Amino acid sequence: MTAVATLLDRITGRFTMYRLMTIVLGALLVLALILSASGQLFYSPVALLASAAVAIAVTWGASRLLGLLFRVPVHGESSIITGLLVFFLLLPTAEPVGLAIIGLAALLAAASKFAIAVGGRHLLNPAAAGVFLVTLTGAGAEGWWVATPQMLPLVVIGAILVLWRTRTHLVGLTFMALATVFIVLGLVRFGTDPLVALGQALGSYPIVFLGAFMLSEPLTLPPRRRQQLVVAAVVAVLFALPLFVTISFGTFNLSQAFALLVGNLVAAALAIPVGLTLRYRGSRPVGSDAVEYRFGVSRPPRRAHRPGQYLELQLPGVRGDVRGSRRHLSIVSGPEDPGEVRVAVRVPERPSAFKRALSSMEPGAIARATWVGGDFVLPDDRDAPVVLIAGGIGVTPFVAELGAGRDAVLVVRARSYDELIYRDEIERSGARVVLVSPDTGESLPAGWTRVDELEGALAAVPDIASREAYVSGAPLFVDRSRGALRAAGVKRIRTDRFSGY
Structure with a gap:
């Protein structure tokens, strides 16, 4: 399968x-x-x-x-x-x-x-x-x-x-x-x-x-x-x-x-379908090759979005992109401020026309979210034990859910500690973190663990079999993680694939 x-x-x-x-x-x-x-x-x-x-x-x-x-x-x-x-x-x-x-x-x-x-x-x-x-x-x-x-x-x-x-x-x-x-x-x-x-x-x-x-x-x-x-x-x-x-x-x-x-x-x-008019507010780097974009919502929906859900973002002025002017992006921001929505994307050396249009937006520019939804959300009960498995940009659905009493362990793959996306936010959350990285050069914050392989990361979570797993990242990473979780005895696994944009 x-x-x-x-x-x-x-x-x-x-x-x-x-x-x-x-x-x-x-x-x-x-x-x-x-x-x-x-x-x-x-x-x-x-x-x-x-x-x-x-x-x-x-x-x-x-x-x-x-x-x-x-x-x-x-x-x-x-x-x-x-x-x-x-x-x-x-x-x-x-x-x-x-x-x-x-x-x-x-x-x-x-x-x-x-x-x-x-x-x-x-x-x-x-x-x-x-x-x-x-x-x-x-x-x-x-x-x-x-x-x-x-x-x-x-x-x-x-x-x-x-x-x-x-x-x-x-x-x-x-x-x-x-x-x-x-x-x-x-x-x-x-x-x-x-x-x-x-x-x-x-x-x-x-x-x-x-x-x-x-x-x-x-x-x-x-x-x-x-x-x-x-x-x-x-x-x-x-x-x-x-x-x-x-x-x-x-x-x-x-x-x-x-x-x-x-x-x-x-x-x-x-659930009345939600289409949102978005006004661009600004951006900031959240990793060596990742940028977060903030949008104001003119009329917040009656049901606030949740981290892990996604929106279909439509940008004006996208020319020459074979995949069109719309992309599905995971929502980073939480429901505490329904008047703002934040998304993050990787920006490679040769970005797509969509990403060039996104990075060239001026404050006040108008975009649209033509769809908001999804079920990749963590339990409402913050005491419910979960393990969050993220590969690269796949960490975005989890950032707002870390800390604040959430019984969560974050297993995240990155090339190095310095290149970890949303590194500062993750560190401030105080969450238990297992970093999967071949780079052993940097010292880690207190309470963090570093391993070379995903299987070793799962072994570093002693009670993993009793936790519900949420996996987010590229398709190959998600498939490999699911197999490793099954082998570790995890029975409840939910996934979110990032197919590229």
């Missing part, structure tokens, strides 16, 4: 969530064209290309225009993803009327991002909203033609990559498992053989596609895992409900898009 996780991290860590989604959906479009040309797909290549072109062009163009109208930045790659999703949800056509319907759905999808939003974040999956609204007009109907046996293998491969990259695999798999069970039960009610019903559920219903590429959208999920699982269960029930009951009013019928939209509304009810 560790080898598989390492491989997935290596593949998906090269791309942002948006770039990976664009690549996967583009690959599905190419596969559809190949299947069409070989006679294995009902729709002609011309219909596929025309429908995709209209969906993408309208979504992208409408988003640009609406962005200018509302004076908000527009994420171009997100618009392309929405267009591709609309394309896969409506039946392809080369007829002008059909293309006009696809264009209308794409327009409504783009508009929903601006019209149905709270704090600058859309509440509904745009593609599902656009398609559902078109069905209400009676002009078109949901097609979900991507749910075909010929497309399923690539859909599954793409689903694995996307769910792993977005860290929503538990949500996606929960929905897929529940929806499959409910669909099979519904089909068996009508006399279908259970094995045949299972094949139909996976091959002819968009269970995998919806769960991986739409339900998993972080912007429309609540911030905590248990809340996300509730949403997955609600969507799964509504997804299969048409097999058990018939509910219709005029042009309204139960549908997969409706199921997803209800899930989005449940997510908003559980």
Whole structure:
């Protein structure tokens, strides 16, 4: 399992969530064209290309225009993803009327991002909203033609990559498992053989596609895992409900898009999505190659952020970065000052365009946090024994939680004591620290221990088996740490991977 996780991290860590989604959906479009040309797909290549072109062009163009109208930045790659999703949800056509319907759905999808939003974040999956609204007009109907046996293998491969990259695999798999069970039960009610019903559920219903590429959208999920699982269960029930009951009013019928939209509304009810306007305040070095950046929050959310959660930071003026203008960054600051949020990043000799834009910001410049959430938070009970394992920049989620009566041992890897990120803050906390470093040149503060290898660090914590472990760092470090913790008898392990930014 560790080898598989390492491989997935290596593949998906090269791309942002948006770039990976664009690549996967583009690959599905190419596969559809190949299947069409070989006679294995009902729709002609011309219909596929025309429908995709209209969906993408309208979504992208409408988003640009609406962005200018509302004076908000527009994420171009997100618009392309929405267009591709609309394309896969409506039946392809080369007829002008059909293309006009696809264009209308794409327009409504783009508009929903601006019209149905709270704090600058859309509440509904745009593609599902656009398609559902078109069905209400009676002009078109949901097609979900991507749910075909010929497309399923690539859909599954793409689903694995996307769910792993977005860290929503538990949500996606929960929905897929529940929806499959409910669909099979519904089909068996009508006399279908259970094995045949299972094949139909996976091959002819968009269970995998919806769960991986739409339900998993972080912007429309609540911030905590248990809340996300509730949403997955609600969507799964509504997804299969048409097999058990018939509910219709005029042009309204139960549908997969409706199921997803209800899930989005449940997510908003559980925890209103947070989009924050940030004003840059300044920066300071916190290591030889690490910098902390401080942002003021114009309207602090009703639920204060916690160290270990993360935000999706969107910067203006990022040019030439293949990974786009957004990055997921762990929050360093605690909830004691909800009016300020702090993040830290490594700054190498040749930084990315995103990091150059971040380092060149002037005080007062505006940025946005388009998402705040995550479950990598320490127990509320400060007496609960924990061991915190950090590699390099992975120490950032732990800094604000050290000291103040927390029963914690910090095991941190660094090239040397001088290069330890947040060294002064860690020392002032008075926490028990085991430094994993090959450099033995510097003397350590009182109560600190130095070892050469991670396994030796764990052995330096006699009661480690009774502690809950939190591991943060690069994927390879996290995987190695998990294995060493298991060998040391630790049963409860939570991880947070830094895939690079």
